Every structure is written in structure tokens, then in C-alpha cells.
Amino acid sequence: MSVLTRDEAQTRAQLIDVQRYTIDLDLTRGADTFDSTTVIGFTTRTAGDTFVEVRPAALRSVTLDGHALDPAALDDNRLPLSGLTPGPHELRVEAAMAYSHTGEGMHRFTDPTDGETYTYTQLFMEDVQRVFAAFDQPDLKAVFDLTVTAPDGWTVLANGVTEHLGDGTWRAATTPLLSTYLVAVAAGPWHSVRTEHRGLPFGIHCRRSLAPYLDADAEEILDITRACYDRYHEKFEEPYPFDSYDQAFVPEFNAGAMENPGLVTFRDEFIHRSAVTDTERQTRAMVIAHEMAHMWFGDLVTLQWWDDIWLNESFAEYMGYQTLTEATRFTGTWVDFGVARKAWGYDADQRPSTHPVAPDAVPDTASALLNFDGISYAKGASALRQLVAWLGEKDFLAGINTHFKRHKFANATLADFIASLAHHTDRDVHAWADAWLRTTGVDTLTATVTEHPGRTALTLTRDGSRPHRVTVGVYDRDLIDGATLVRRELSSIDIPDNPDTPAPGEHNLPGPRPALVVPNDQDLTYAKIRLDPHSEETALRDLSRVPDPLTRAVLWNCLRDMVRDGELEPLTYLEAARAHLPGERELANVQGVLAFARTQIADHYTTPTERPDALALLTDLCTDLIRRTEDGSNPGLRLTAVRTLIDSAAHADTIRDWYDSGSVPGGPELDPELRWRILGRLCVLGAVDDAVIEAELTQDPSATGRQGAAHCRAALPDPEAKRAAWDAMFTTDELSNYLFTATAQGFWQPEQNDLLHPYVARYFPDAVAVAHRRGPAIADAAGRHAFPAHAVDTHTLTLGESCIEGDDPIPALRRRLADQLDDLARALKIRTATAAN
Numbered sequence: 001m002s003v004l005t006r007d008e009a010q011t012r013a014q015l016i017d018v019q020r021y022t023i024d025l026d027l028t029r030g031a032d033t034f035d036s037t038t039v040i041g042f043t044t045r046t047a048g049d050t051f052v053e054v055r056p057a058a059l060r061s062v063t064l065d066g067h068a069l070d071p072a073a074l075d076d077n078r079l080p081l082s083g084l085t086p087g088p089h090e091l092r093v094e095a096a097m098a099y100s101h102t103g104e105g106m107h108r109f110t111d112p113t114d115g116e117t118y119t120y121t122q123l124f125m126e127d128v129q130r131v132f133a134a135f136d137q138p139d140l141k142a143v144f145d146l147t148v149t150a151p152d153g154w155t156v157l158a159n160g161v162t163e164h165l166g167d168g169t170w171r172a173a174t175t176p177l178l179s180t181y182l183v184a185v186a187a188g189p190w191h192s193v194r195t196e197h198r199g200l201p202f203g204i205h206c207r208r209s210l211a212p213y214l215d216a217d218a219e220e221i222l223d224i225t226r227a228c229y230d231r232y233h234e235k236f237e238e239p240y241p242f243d244s245y246d247q248a249f250v251p252e253f254n255a256g257a258m259e260n261p262g263l264v265t266f267r268d269e270f271i272h273r274s275a276v277t278d279t280e281r282q283t284r285a286m287v288i289a290h291e292m293a294h295m296w297f298g299d300l301v302t303l304q305w306w307d308d309i310w311l312n313e314s315f316a317e318y319m320g321y322q323t324l325t326e327a328t329r330f331t332g333t334w335v336d337f338g339v340a341r342k343a344w345g346y347d348a349d350q351r352p353s354t355h356p357v358a359p360d361a362v363p364d365t366a367s368a369l370l371n372f373d374g375i376s377y378a379k380g381a382s383a384l385r386q387l388v389a390w391l392g393e394k395d396f397l398a399g400i401n402t403h404f405k406r407h408k409f410a411n412a413t414l415a416d417f418i419a420s421l422a423h424h425t426d427r428d429v430h431a432w433a434d435a436w437l438r439t440t441g442v443d444t445l446t447a448t449v450t451e452h453p454g455r456t457a458l459t460l461t462r463d464g465s466r467p468h469r470v471t472v473g474v475y476d477r478d479l480i481d482g483a484t485l486v487r488r489e490l491s492s493i494d495i496p497d498n499p500d501t502p503a504p505g506e507h508n509l510p511g512p513r514p515a516l517v518v519p520n521d522q523d524l525t526y527a528k529i530r531l532d533p534h535s536e537e538t539a540l541r542d543l544s545r546v547p548d549p550l551t552r553a554v555l556w557n558c559l560r561d562m563v564r565d566g567e568l569e570p571l572t573y574l575e576a577a578r579a580h581l582p583g584e585r586e587l588a589n590v591q592g593v594l595a596f597a598r599t600q601i602a603d604h605y606t607t608p609t610e611r612p613d614a615l616a617l618l619t620d621l622c623t624d625l626i627r628r629t630e631d632g633s634n635p636g637l638r639l640t641a642v643r644t645l646i647d648s649a650a651h652a653d654t655i656r657d658w659y660d661s662g663s664v665p666g667g668p669e670l671d672p673e674l675r676w677r678i679l680g681r682l683c684v685l686g687a688v689d690d691a692v693i694e695a696e697l698t699q700d701p702s703a704t705g706r707q708g709a710a711h712c713r714a715a716l717p718d719p720e721a722k723r724a725a726w727d728a729m730f731t732t733d734e735l736s737n738y739l740f741t742a743t744a745q746g747f748w749q750p751e752q753n754d755l756l757h758p759y760v761a762r763y764f765p766d767a768v769a770v771a772h773r774r775g776p777a778i779a780d781a782a783g784r785h786a787f788p789a790h791a792v793d794t795h796t797l798t799l800g801e802s803c804i805e806g807d808d809p810i811p812a813l814r815r816r817l818a819d820q821l822d823d824l825a826r827a828l829k830i831r832t833a834t835a836a837n
Contacts, residue, residue, distance in 0.1 A: 002076045003366040004053075004126070006305055009137040012050050015084075016135065018042045018142040021180075023132050026149040027119060027187055028168065033057050033096040034106060034119075038132040040091045040142075044084045051078040053126070054133035055105075056095035063092045077129050093133035101736040102777040103254035105130025106185075109736075111251070113209040113702045117151075118188030120250045120265055122258060123181050125306075126365050134180040139304045139411040141177040148172075150187045157186040159262045161201060161244050173243055175261070177409040179302050184260030186248045193218045197226050201244040207251060209702065210271045214249070217272065221247070224285045224328055228292045231327035232319075235397055238404040241300045247288070251703060252738045254777055257287050259294030259316070266291075273704065274673035277636035279588045282330040290320030301404060304411040306368030310357045310437070311417060313372070314380025321381065332586065337381070338523045338553035339592035343560060345378030346528065349442050351822045353815055357383055358414045358437040366811040369776060382526035383436045389524045390432070390469045391425055398424040435466050435497045445470065445495070445519045446530040449509075456513045457506040460493060464527070467497035472507070473521030473551055474514045475538075485516055485538075485545045516546070523554050528561045540576050549586035556593055563605065564826060566833040570605040573597065574614055578621045582628060587636045590625075594618075594644045602648070603750055604792060604827040607835070611750065618648040630666045639668060646677050652687035672700050676708030683715040684749045690716065707742035710735075714746030717755055722747070726759060729786060730766040737777055744786035753790065760788045760796055764803035767813060776812040783816020792827045800824075 019041045026035035040052070059071040064081060073080055081091070099108035099119070104127045110117045121131055128134045148156045148170045156162050159182070160173030175183075191211035194203045204221055206214045214221075225247065233239065242262040253267035270284045297319070298312035321333045348354060355371060357380045362368045388396050399421035407416060414433065421429045443464025450457045458472065470493050478484040493507060509517075516538045519529045531539060539546075539555050546552050559576060562568035577593050584590050602614040625641035642664055649655050659678045663669045670678070679696055682688045690713060697709040714725035725743050728735055735743060748756060767786065771779035788796060800821040804814060 002078055003364045004137060005364045006307075006362065009139070009305060012135065012137065013139050015046065015048050015050055016042050016044050016140070018135055018140045020143050020145065021132070021134070021183075022145045023183075024147045024149075025131070025185065027154075028149055028151055029096070031099070031108070031117075033098050036093075036095050036097045036132045038091075038093045038134070040093075040133065040135070041088065042091070042135070043088050044086055047083075047085055049080065049082045049084065050135075051080050052091060052093070052133050053077050053129040053136045054079060054093055054095060055097075055129040057098040058096040060094045060096065061092075062094075065089055077126075079133070091133070095133070097131060100130065101252075102774060103252055103737045104775065104777050107250075107252060109251040109703075111207050111209050111703060112706055116189050116208055118186075118190075118207060118251060120186040120188075120248065120253075121184050122254065122265070123183055124258065125181060125369055128180045128183065131183075131185075136180050138179040138181065138302050138306070141179055141302070141409070141411070143177060144172075144175045144183055146172040146183070146185070148185060148187060153189050154187050155190045155192065155205075157184075157190070157203075157205065157246050157248055157263050159184055159242065159260060176241060178261060178299070179411075182259070182261055182299060182302075184258075184263040184265065186250060186263065186265060190248070193222070195222060197229060200229075200240065201246075202226075203244070203246040204249070205246065206249040206268055206271050210249070210268060210273070213271045213273050220281070221284075221288065224288050224324075225292070227327040228289045228323055231323050232292060232296070235323075235400075236296055236404060237401045238296065238300060238408060240295060241408070242295065245292075245295075247291075252736055254737060254780075257291045259291050259298055259312075261295060261299040264291045264294075269704075273702075274671035275635075275639055275668055277587055277591070277639055279336060279591055279636065282324070282333060282336060282588075285328060285330055286320050286324050286333060286336075289324045290316045293319035293323070296404060300409065301407045302411050304413050305362065306365065306371070307359050307362040308412075308414055309368065309371055310376050310380045311412065311414065313376045314357065314384055317377045317381035318384040322385075332549060332588065334523065335549045335553050335586055336588035336592070337378075338550060339556055339589050340595070341378050342382060342523070342526075343378075343557065343592075343596075344374035345380075345382060345526070346374075346442055346557075346561065347564075347823075348374035348819075349379055349440065351819050353818050353822075354440045356438050356440055358433070360438065370811060370815045379526055386436070386469065386525045387432065390467075391421070391427060391429070395425045396421070431497065432467070439466065443468070443527040444530060445527045447472075447517050447519050447532045447535065449513065449517055449532040449534065450506075451513050456509040456511070458509055458517060459506050460495065460519055462495055462527075465497065466527075468495040468525045468527060469493075470495065470520045470525050470527075471522045473516075473518040473548075474509055475516040475518070475546065476511075477515050483542070483545055485542060485547065487547060488514060490521060516542075518546075518551055518554060520554055521548075521551050523550055529554070529558050530562075531558060540572070541579075543576065544580035544583035549589060552584070552586065552589055553592070556589060560596055563601070563830070566830055569834055569837060570601045570830065571610075571614070571834075574601060574617050578617055581621060582624055587634075587640065590637060591640055594622075594640065598644055598647055603790060604823075605830045605834075607831055608750070608753065610834075612650060615648045615650050619645055619650070622648065626664070626666075632667070635668070642668065642674070643677060646674070646681050649681055649685070652682055652685045655681060656687060672702070672704065672708075675700070676705070676712070680708070680712050680715055680746065683712045683746070684717070684751055686717045690721070703738070707738055710739050710742040711746035714743045715749060717749075717752050719755065722755065722759070726762070726766075729782075730770050733770070733774060737781060740778060741781050741785050744781065747786065748788050748790050750790040756788070756790075760791050761799055763788055764799055764817075765807060767817075768803065768807045768809045771810045771813040776810070779810055779812040780816060783813045783820060787816070787820045789820060789824065792824055792831065794828070797821060797825060797828070 022039040024037040055077045062069040156170035158172035190205040192205045246263045249268035257266040293316040297315040403420035446461045448459045474488040475485040622641040622645035629638035693712045767782045
């Protein structure tokens, strides 16, 4: 498919202005295609030529100002419009469009539980062309009139309030000015819960088979929605800009959610069929807050071109976490951000594929798609948190409100936003933006503590060039028990942006040498930290005795970074987890540490000979946590420990007993998630066969059951099972996006290295081929989930590098492969460094 370049978009925006789209979709034409009729009213400023984008299954007719155009003129996804004269024009395009099973365009899904069918749109970046003809770029905003014909018994949701006109025809209210990628439709026999808040219609929707689970959580979801809505209206002077607020939880959704104005779509895993921890409920609440922030950041004011995607995502990320902390019961959201989400940004920023938060130029849409990563989300949000610490929240919010006022229902750039901030402060926000948003990489702040007669001095050395306002926590041992750490003081230090000034000088610490000094206590900046030797020793010995969970998150991140940089042996990290997680009171920290320990350390950073010891340590730790929670006092911690023990089991006996009995002794009873998790591990260990999988699928024939069965079958240590899974992923092209991912996640298992070895070499050409055939969504899944990450050796590196250099993978796969190979090279270095010690 032809990608749109920035230069082409600028040329088209100079030539035309788009006023209105009138769209008619007919979803009653069968299981393969739907009908799409689009009438576009636009004005040409001067005489010239341009094009409109559309990707039809069949292009039936095109008329321009009543004159027929030749449908055969369609070149890939571009229909040329030649000889345009100045003034108004009307373009009419009639086409049959293909349904998607990859989460792109108009996705169609049939629920195996009850046979009901659902469709929804995901039109981000370039996928609007799969649904209707459009001048597809964000700065050609227009109003949209939408009509949808749907089967009997269906409800149609859209950006505006919808009205059923009879005979299956639904009409949506005319929208305000929107970018094409923000148009949304969700149609099917939805189960809905509706209410009003401050006179605005609110609705939450899901598949009928999930109705009991939505109903159980409906009040919590609506409470979060109302609280965020009210808090944003306290922060923002511009009122909510659309006529309703629907939240649809849809199947097989690729992202976490999508900020369609008035109709946010979420992955329906957020409707919990099984037990979850409170941290996972917090994550759902954060996504709700994040997407509502987009109604202002991204929908009311939209980026002009994709180089400013951070103006959408970084702001929504920051506002989501901050507003949830301020307005709901989830007051510890920044702990979860620090121990889990922020690491996503740190990792991305240390790869060769790193890029600035706000790149100088994104040449085309294919390049833009690659920037939806930990940098645009987590690093950008971290930068904004640092900006607020430096600028002050009052001036920050004043700048935001000026930005909304100046650019509402229009488009804006980084320069526009900085100008709005500068209007309210004497600080040099332009220099701040250059230092923080136009640069790459992670600064490192290293603490040195020196004892002098009568005083102790702290020096922070910066490896990097960004300015930082950091808080430094100073801790002593409690004089009574000698074990607990007590904060002596929390002070702010400004590190200037002059690269020739690596440190701001010595800072006196009154009193005796502290037991622990924590740079970036409270996690207000974005930087790796290194402790002084005495503080590092204290952290390893007494981390769980630090009083503040956010400080503990900072310390866990420090240890994580040291492992990744080869400065701390993986086993030392595991031993710290074993020592301190039983005393950790913040569940987000437990989950973050266990996730890193189980997935990165056990599966990648330890050698095959060391891995059994790592798994045994994790199993022992989780057994301890389960024992400590027998009184029911901490069900979230217990569930986390049960999950990790299942994933770490090296022998089948214990978890097979749980599976057969339907319960963990002392609880919890096994819900579908735990049953499939145990069965997956039993498959890896070769303790069950396909008959057991089939029996479980009969018991749970849901969509998640089908995904669980696909995962389990791919995980069996059987040559025929591996062959069938491989063909399903890379040959038949019949798997949906979710079934592809489930199969890929089951396929590679470190315990099955000999069986899997021949597939490592096959992966690279087969991944390139399937990506070319099936497009970016499957390319991303193939690079993210189907990559042989367990094969940590130079042979895999060589194969991967040759693939990138010579096999012409599409951009989405190329980026994934580059990141995977960099992670693999890092794991190999860690293993080598550990062996040398």
C-alpha cells in the first residue's frame, strides 16, 4: 500500500479544504464484505490535481461533480482527482469493503459462546481507507454525517448519539470537526448500561456473553468515568466537546483503547471474567482516565502531522495517572507507573531505534506508526511530570488552557504548544523543549556521598545533558528497632542543562552519614540512578524497610537497570526479590518485580544451566507468599503469587493437583484464567495431551477459551503440534490477530530448545512473508510474540541481522526485529558478564 508522505499531506492541505463527509455503511451484505457509500464535500483553493484514498474489495463507481470517473484509475489505495478547478466540489464513491480479522479497519468477530456477531472500526493512521473513501490526513478536519444499516437486533454506536430510523437503519448525529482517523462505528447486539451525568448521556457496552461481568463492574467503571469527567472540568476551561460519552469494550482489539470522540473503544479483556488484583483494576481505571483526557488532547485539538503524536499520547498518559491519583480511590498510580510503565520507556530509549519524544520530522505514515512506543507514552509522560515539577502546576495548566482556546476543533504543533506555555511563564520553555523533547537516550544520575569532619556531602554526577529537578531522599535507621529506615529529609536539587556542568556541586547533609541516599526519590524526573556503594548495600539488605512505596519503586528500578547494564548479577536481583517481596506492602511493586524476574531474568538473562535455580527460587518465593496470605488478608498478593508459581513450575505435581481439584489449597478456586494458565504450563512440561485441552475447551468454549486452547496446543512438546502451530501462524493466514498471538505465545518455550531449534532459522523468512501478506497488525504480532527470544546466541543474532539487511521486511516488522535483536544482544552480554564473574 502506498504510504502518505508529509510533503504530500502538506501539498494537499494547501490545495483543498474539506467541509463534510456523508457516509452510508450497509452491514447486511454478508460475512465477507460490507457496502460503503461516501459523499465528500470539499473546496479547492486553486486549480490543481490531488487524490483520495480508498482500499476497496471492489470499487463500483466514482463521480466527481456528477461526472463519472473510471474506477480502474484506482492505483493501489489512491484514486486520482485531476484537473480540479477553484471552488466547491462533490465526490461520491461507492464500494464494497472487506471486513478485517486483524483489528484494522472494520473488524468482524463472531462470539463462539453464543454465535452472535459484532463489528467495530479501528481507523487509526491509514485504516479509514478500509471503511470509506477519505482525504486521509489529520489536518483535513470535517464534519461527518453517518448512516448505518445493520441486521435486526443490532445496536449501532457512533461518535454522536444514534437514532434507529426503522428497518435496521441507524443515523448518528452530525459530528463537530474531526480528523478522519477518529471516526468510529461499533455495531452488534451489544449489552449496554446507560446513564446520564451532568446532562450528558453515558453508556458502557460489551458483548452479550460478557453481560454478567460488565454488570458486576458497571458501577465501578461509571464511578471512575464520572470522577475523571468532573476532575477534567476542574482543570480545563473548555467543556467536554461532544454530545455523549460511550465506552465500548470490543473483541480482538489490538491496542488498550482508542480515543474516538464520544465512542471510546477498549479491549474487552478489561471486562474481567476471572479474578484480578486491585492493581489490574487500577490499570483499567487509568486507561479510562487516559482515553477521556484524549477528548481534549487529540480530539478537540489534534496534531497537524504524526511527528507530534506525543501531543496526544504523552499528555493523555500523564493526565491519566495524575487525574486518577487526584480524583479516585487509586491514589498510588505513580507507583505502578514507576515500577512497570516507566521501564517500557527506559528500555525503548536505550535501543538503536530510539527517537525523540517529538521528532524533528516524520517523513511518512509508515514511519509514524513505529513511534507508538514507550517513548511517546512513558518517556513523554515522565517528561511532562518533570515539566510540572520545574514549571509549577498552575502555569502548566494555564498554558494548556490557552492551547485549547487557541486551537479547539483545529490542529496544532509542538511550536504552538510551547508558545501557549511561554505565555504564562518567564522560564525558558523553548530551551526545555529542545533539551527534553528533541533529544534521545536516558541520562544517568550517580550519587557520591563523602564524609567530612562534622558533615556529610552529596554529589550528583550526570551522564547526559538534560536539566533535572530531582528530589533526594535521605534515610537513617530507626533508633529504636535499628532495622526500619526513616526519612531524615527530602530536598530538591536542580541540575542545569549545560553539558559542561556535569554536577551542581556538593550538597551538605546535616548530621551523620545516612544509611541510604536516594536520588530521584518520588520519581519526578526521567533518568537512571546509581546509588553510592553504602546506599546500594543498604538497598539490597533493607529495601522492604523503606517507608514510601514510590521510593521503593525507584530503588527496584535502579536494581533492574543495573541488571540490564551488566552491573548487578541477575541472581543478586532474584535474591533481593526473595528477601524483600514477602515484606512489600504495595502490590504494584510485587507484580512489577515478579514480572521482570520471571520473564526477563529467568527466561533470558540466565543460561539454560542456571535457569532451573532461578525458577526454583521464584517457586520458593511464591510458596512463601501463598503461605503468608492463607488468612485471606491480601487476595491480590495471593493471586499474584499463585500465577507466578504456576508459570515457574518445573514439575507438574503441585499444579496438576490444583487443576484436578479445581482449587488452590486455601483458595482461590480455579476460574477460567487460572485453569488455562495451569493447563498451558502442564503442556510445556509434557504432562497432558490434546485430549485434555479439548476437554477444557468444551468446558470453556468462549473466545478466551479458544485463545487458551491455541496457546496450549502450540506449547505441547510434540513435533506434530509444533508443525501445526507453525503452519497456522505462517502458512494458512486464517488466524485472527488474537489467535495468532495466542499461538505465538505458546510456541517458543525454553524447556523445548532441542525441539524448536530448526524453527529459529525458519522464523525470519516466514515472518517477512506473512507480514507482507497480512499487513502491519500481524507484522507487529509476528515480531513481538512469534520471535524466538529464548534463543539467546550469536547464531540467532546473525540470522536476524541478515534478515533486516537483505530480506526487506515491512517497516512494522523491521522495527520489531531490530528491537528484539537488541534485547537479545543485551541478554547475551549479561550472560557473558555473569559467566566472567
